[in-house]
Amino acid sequence: MKEKYEGVEVELEDLKGCIIQEHINGFQKGVRHATFFCQDIDAANPRFDVNKDMVDSQLINEVESIPEEEAEKSNSGRGLECGRGHGGR
Numbered sequence: 272m273k274e275k276y277e278g279v280e281v282e283l284e285d286l287k288g289c290i291i292q293e294h295i296n297g298f299q300k301g302v303r304h305a306t307f308f309c310q311d312i313d314a315a316n317p318r319f320d321v322n323k324d325m326v327d328s329q330l331i332n333e334v335e336s337i338p339e340e341e342a343e344k345s346n347s348g349r350g351l352e353c354g355r356g357h358g359g360r
Contacts, residue, residue, distance in 0.1 A: 312319065323330045 320330075322333055324333050
């Protein structure tokens with residue numbers, strides 16, 4: 272029983288690593304898309320701040336943005352939740 276538990280624990284850690292890597296890959300893909308589609312944007316411009324977020328069509332500091340729980344409430348009914356509509360992936 273202990274060996275089976277350890278095997279499952281190792282598999283869980285492997286899956287966690289795969290999930291993290293998929294998030295990294297998705298982010299890098301998004302950066303490549305942004306670079307391609309927004310070639311006229313100067314990332315050196317002081318107005319370009321990766322620490323800001325879009326809320327209600329306004330660019331604000333992340334610190335001022337709404338907490339995650341509130342964002343989930345305001346997004347309810349919009350889009351798909353994780354794992355739905357993608358064949359459980």
